[in-house]
Amino acid sequence: MGPARTTVAPLDDDERKKGNLVLSMVTPDDEKKEEDEEDPWALVAPPSKGKDWSDMTGSEKTRDVAVILVRVVLLFTLLYFFICSLNFLSDAFRLLGGKAAGQALSNNKILNNPISNLMMGILATVLLQSSSTTTSIVVTMVASSLLNVRQAIFIIMGANIGTSVTNTIVSVGQAGQRNEFRRAFAGATVHDMFNWLSVMCILPIEWITGAFGSWKDCGLLCQVTDAMTRSLHDTEKQETKKEMLKALTKPLTHLIIQLDKKVINKFAQNKADGNESLVKHMCKTTVPMAVMTSNGTCELQYVQSEEHCHFLFETLARSWSDQALGILLLVLSLAVLCLCLLLIVKLLHSLLRGKIATVLRSFVNAEFPGIFRHLTGYVAILLGAGFTMLVQSSSIFTSALTPLVGVGILHLERMYPLTLGANIGTTFTAILAALASDRNVFQKTLQVALAHLCFNIFGILIWYPVPAMRNVPISLAKMLGNITAKYRWFAFLYLVILFMFIPGIVFGLSVAGTVVLVSVGLPLFFLFVIIAIINIVQTKKPGVLPVKLRNWNFLPRPLRSLQPYDSMFTKLCSVCKCCVSDNDDD
Template identity: 45%
Template sequence: MIFVTELSTTKRTKLLISIFVKTVVLLVFVYFFICALGFLTDAFQLLGGEANAKIFKENEVLSNPVAGLMIGILATALIQSSSTTISIVIALAGSKTIPVRETIPMIMGSNIGTTVTNTIVSLAQAGSREEFRKAFGGATIHDVFNWMCVIVLLPIEVISGYLFHLTKAIVDSLDISGSSKTKRDLLKTITKPFIRLFVQIDKTALKCKAIHVNGTSRTVLKRWCGKVWTSSNADPCFPKNITGDSRCKNLFALSDLNDEEAGLILTIAALLLIVLCLFVVVKLLNSLFKGTMASIIKRFINADFPGKFGWLTGYVAILIGAGMTMIIQSSSVFTSTLTPLVGVGIVSMERMFPLTIGSNIGTTVTGILAALAVSESQVHLTLQVALCHLFFNLSGTVLFYPIPFLRKIPIYLAKSLGNTTAQYRWFAIVYLVGMFFLLPAAFFALSQGGPVVFMAVGIPFLTVLVIVILVNILQVKAPQCLPKQLRTWNFLPNWLHSLEPYDRVISKILCMKCCRNQGHKDNFKI
């Protein structure tokens, strides 16, 4: 890349104008990308509102911590918003529909479910194997870290109740009152005007569907924006006497579509917009940040502090991630915006990890603000739920990040997933559906069989999984510690230790054998 100072005045002017125009276009498409994520969230709320309501009403089911965890994952994956899930859980706790202790597994599950957005966003870079490898790895590092936190901290919470007792002690020691209306949401302030041209979601309807046994007459698709007359008991979940004068002025509100139909159309439109925006953003990033400029930016973003202060770099990145997420009040948007940057190589996986951890912490502010915006009689319950979310994320950070060896585990696993999806791109879809929907649904169903059935199946499964992971690590790091037969998995049938047989079948079905053979010649290294 030629430095600007080495160019003639005319060429320098053209270059600066080109950079300015590209930057403006980049910002415009980033804005539409964020709006598209908002559309996708709204679409999943329209599609999953009724299903989530039925899930949240099953109080007996929620007493099982594993079931609560899986419900948190499924609900958040369906509505694409951990903030919405946490807000519903807070409302349920405040209304004493669910005890605070039973909400904790659901909160943990919402942390996992919200990462599905990153994975979906990474699929837009599947056209380039190298970019897809990095982007998918950058997206799944959030999944891996949250799963690790849950696997360790959920059993501790079930046995000791440390989150419940710690947060209860904190709330009891505070002099708090509700009705705090100081919530600020910079991101929605910027994107809401555009999104509201097309759709509005009735948050009250989501909460009403979860709280009321018989549901609500309100639809999740908000159609009425003026003052609504309510029934004689002043219950906002059952409005009546609505006039046409208060009809919302957005595209879907003016249509006759029901929630599911509007949600399906909006999902398709949002996904298309995400793909378009990411395509343009990635192209512009590659155009702007190439050659010497790319090297400078990469060194700046991924550099460590000099000398003895190098160990502080990751912790500063955690603070930056937390601060940025507090400002925009959406961990999904923050990490999803970073995902394509990881794909094009601007942000490294090692830098993505602390930023993701910080985002986990920053997103808890939304729940705390929501918890304070209730009546004084409920605030001690709602704030305790919000603090459980905060201290769960802080516990995971303290547990895994300060120790270098533990810090490397999620990065290693995420890179492995990235390498796998780069070689077998269909695996990304299998991972997405399996990790966020089929696996939680299977564990949820298993947990309904009672503790004996769950342990009879779950303990052997987890034991085998842990052994396989340990053997894999030893095969790479210290093969001499293993018996000769265990130094590779070649003694097993090929279909048990390789995706190649499945790839052949899928490739034949999709008529993609030529593309696969070409892809296998690539060398995938991080």
Template identity: 45%
Template structure:
């Protein structure tokens, strides 16, 4: 569930590349956040439901009971198409020690203290220590760098050091990770900026009108209702092919920004991307050895049915497609207050997860005591807002508007003024 939320941040960051043009930014941010909103709303509903009933666990367990797994202990190679293209380039920047990662995942003692950055790319084993080459006879023995004594009495020695950008630096894993994240975001922004510029130069005049009409048009007659479901299947198929929902949804975001793709078409494509990325987990689960395959397959199926549950809840009935309306609301807000996009990312993807993690680390009771009243207040505000718009006659006079509250409680204008003053002072402008 957390992975679903986290993977949606990429397209939101990409949307900020169009922040200089108000209308484009409004559409792009709405198109990007429709994935965020869908994932958040799905988690809000199904996380408590899973905690209370365990329906995902028991449903997938029942399915697994009817599946016969292979007896062979041989590990199969999973089909990872995108990895084949990207691995040669990514290996120039950093390489990870999968053995250490496996040890950490299995909870082996001391594994978390080791570096996951790979130092040695080729080892050689000697079963008889007396047969060591003379050049290795006085080697200092330490793990993952020079040589290592094995449990069976043999010794392995590193004969080829890895050669990549971060191989010779003495930084910690965290520092390397932060630097790689920054490099990735810069490259990602540059790629999508180039994509937008290219689309601008190609999609002009009549060509733009034709492409927009073709992409956003519905099937004729009685098949009109199936258009969205076909879009879901297209999104699923493309994501299964490229094996990355972030890449697919991030590529669609600029198209929404420049007006080629409508929000109503973006939404089912996004849902398809969410479904497609779950089948990637199934492919990887099927590549495990016989001992690991059942639990890996169990986790993958939970991911599949979680996303299917979200699609069934928020798509088939038009009035339940709340993520579209909420994303448009966010797009309008960010078009008026540009800083709102940064605040949105920080609050939803940094501050809120950190607070929830901190409270849950203290105790589950602390999390419930803080979150339940907050959720009730937010629900009351949402209900009053709806009644103010559709049935103001049923509300007391005081609640027909929010004017009885101070301005900082009902409007972003006070915050906007402060932020503008700070920005102007930083830029030394009036």
């Protein structure tokens, strides 16, 4: 018996409204009538595997078990290389922009208001590809009195947004199949939506309470964390450093390249030579040495010494600049990342068939019974936080989950609380960095690290407990998934606009001064809010609007539809299958 065709549940009206919330660039003119189509957001039913286990002979059972074991080993091997490629990607971005990020963070002239601090946090984290690195640098700068706590809080808010770029890049690896890409991109961008929405709510409160309150230039988060750490001023520092996943990946990554991350801290503290390389040339090693004791016996002791590092890129680093080395490493890491992701998705498709897929899908999306059902999401938050603490990277954890959402095993509504937990878990690294700081600055550095934790907790309290609020980031992520499924080039445009263009423009306006920022930014912000509200009303209750505003047909086509841009991008990317529009075959 051949494999059965996958079936999914039909899309009802409420779900269609949630999944097709539109903004100014997506209108009914762009939307296809989907009444007869299958629900792209439903979990994918696993195809039949063939014979039932009870009908197999002994040799067939042995063969199936052996094949499954081989595939599981291959899957974990690919996951290992996938995680290593993420580390290489982070190193490549550090080589390309680490010095610039450190120098920018040290410039108090451009960090003159909360908006510029926020945008600097986004840009620095995109360049460093790690919110943990950004927050650790910020903690170090607070310890060196180069930043005050209030400035650091706004930079960390930006770092929280910038860290979500990695799993969004990973989702592009599933662009070959439309519905998989729809789900994967939504699973990745639900992280973006939560972070942006949290900043929109918490940043104004922090800014206003600090600027106009009676708290001496210290806002709500600043005050809360100050109260939490005030009694710890004279506490002995606790140096602790735990590496879980890195202990497994270091043997391979250190054979390829090793970076001295302290150099970025030096640039942030204005202590680095402009020509100093991020590539590590001298490595510490432990060597045995014979020492004569007082009683005349010879004793073997181990002492630390320095010697030239030995890794693949070390020879190249002597003659190549950091930027040239970063470009090479970026190309190689992206190639390995895409290859691993492609093979992982194929292996998941081959493994998740029959009863195995049914059991796994039921387990990861299971709900607690009865009155405890509403606690399921909170347990998922705790699990996400725990796993992220173990791997010490929210990017790695969410990037590993993104393909599962794409293939239809993990539901977007379950991905969301796991992502929120990852946001909490990633603050563990900054807390460890604060615990290792000097005693005289221990209170301030721990206060900054706890501000990161409190920001994420406050965001969760706003956007998770109430179902109506919880649906906002999920609906926005579904909207982005629908757009990218139809116009797959939009994913690249989204990455450039949301993580580089908008932060860069707003950062430039904020550096020009508060008056310039308010004069230009405030009208644009209100225009965006008005357009968003009109679109929501058009979707939910169009009858309350004037006839002309019930759709955007009165606007020129390029202002209300992505189709004209699709025609342009399709011509430019005609050789690239992932760029073509909805008219192509999967």
